[in-house]
Amino acid sequence: MIKVDRLTFSYSKNPFIQDMSFSVSEGEIFGFLGPSGAGKSTLQKILLGMLPNYQGSAVVNGTECKKHSSDFYESIGVDFEFSTMYEKLTARENLRFFSSLYHRQTQSIDELLQMVGLQNDAQKRVSEYSKGMKSRLNFVKALLHDPKLLFLDEPTSGLDPTNSRLMKDMILAEKSRGKTILLTTHNMQDATEICDRVAFIVGGQIFAMDSPHNLIMSRGAASVTYTWFDNGEQTASCLLEQISEDQQLQRLIRENRLQSIHSSEPTLNDIFMEITGRTLV
């Protein structure tokens, strides 16, 4: 679906994205993960054919991005990191106008509004929408022409937990309908939850690329932390794989003196820091 080979790009004379290669297969949710300024949106723009001055190759849906024609976008849906609606028009007017710009059969606007719970606000101007409503509306705008490929730039950022949950469920629902989805985020939790594979990006470079599960497993060693009472509360920890060698823990278990015990697996966040030396925010 997407094949990037030795991609090099920069806005200025200084090198930015260099020799990047990766591919995304059909039906996959692929996530770009990285801190602000890493180049996530830039990469999406290149793949959308909006920045044609790159070297190397970036093929989307069988088309080299910089050479795309206008039907390139008939099979691509985009949700940018900011709202792209006519603020003065109502939600329905917006969707009606944008859907008129596609040649292929478009989905029913009422059904889409229903799907994101906006059916009762369809006649409201977008300027009167809350942030969560706007992001739901922008999301269904990307689905108007039922594209095979979805580009979502930070679909969950700035949303409250309820809206964020809703958004993630909708993304998963689109995947189950066979769409290929490319998203960016700096939220590790979300990436772990919905992405089949992620790429860690910092400063225009890919540092690691795999499924969240494999990334966590390959690096992380889970540890066990326990507490007991001995002249005040005491805490100690050991690696899960070396638990049989911890004499103190054995003794505490035999004497029934443990107050608490829990294991903790490393999060994608820890792995990200370990691999790239950077935090995500």
Next chain:
Amino acid sequence: MKTIRLSFLHMLKFVRQDKMLFAAMIAPLLAGIAIHFAVPVAEKELIRMTGMPAVLSPYYSLFDVFFASITPVMFCFIAAMVVLEEHDDHIDRYLFVTGLGRNGYFISHIVLPAIFAFLITVVLLPVFGLTSMSVAEILFLSLAGSLQGIIIALLIVTLSSNKLEGMAVTKLSSLMMLGAFVPYFVPVSLNLCASFLPSFWMGKAILDKEPVSMLLSVLASMGWIFIMKKKYDRKI
């Protein structure tokens, strides 16, 4: 084609809701009526007051050059305002990734308004013009005026970051039109100073009845459009 048409119609709908832009759309008609009826009356008064045989009438063709510029300038100003507003709302970027695309956006938002301005000028100029012009002159003035409109639209879009600044830049870039004064009022030896302005060649072509100036006017416009389109592409 369908997407360009729809995007253009959508822009018209947008303009109808904005009082200022809507007023700008009918301004050419008002200006035409004013020029056609008020200027000859004013001329009669001036002759009576000053006792000179002619005050304004030697410059009637200059009025026509200006009138040919008004419709395109107004239309392209409106277009530039819509582009600026859509840029603020990030809608331009979204339209680039639909069937409309970057080129479709440019055609529907800048080129089509200029083409309509051309057609309207071709009709209005013979009706409201003060001098009798040949068909070639009418076509030339309408074309040159519309090209100038495109230049002004591109100037407004590239030089201003919002609608408010756009208004200021519009006033500034309408100075482009002043080149037409030069052949009428400035000594020939200094004329070339204004030769980079298409409007200078417009004035000269009409005053001296020179086909070469017509060509130079179009060439100068093309040069401006070429440079400004590059700047436009970098911004939008």
